[in-house]
Amino acid sequence: MEYKSYMCVICGWIYEEEQGLPEEGIAPGTRWEDIPANFVCPECDAGKEDFEMIEI
Structure with missing residues (x-):
């Protein structure tokens, strides 16, 4: 399954599933739907x- 990217429509920051966000405890490969609803x-x-x- 192909990884996707999601952009914040407020500031333009991009979350890439393939890279995750390790500094926030989100492992590489974490799908957007698996990120907690309280993510900011x-x-x-x-x-x-x-x-x-x-x-992208």
Whole structure:
């Protein structure tokens, strides 16, 4: 299954499933749907609902 990327529509920060976010305890390969609902953007604190899938 192909990895996807999601961008914060508030500040433009990008979460890439393949890379994860190890410094926040999210392992590489973690799918967006497996990230907790209370996740916030590390750049601007926007909620998970403020992200949209993008093509890189």
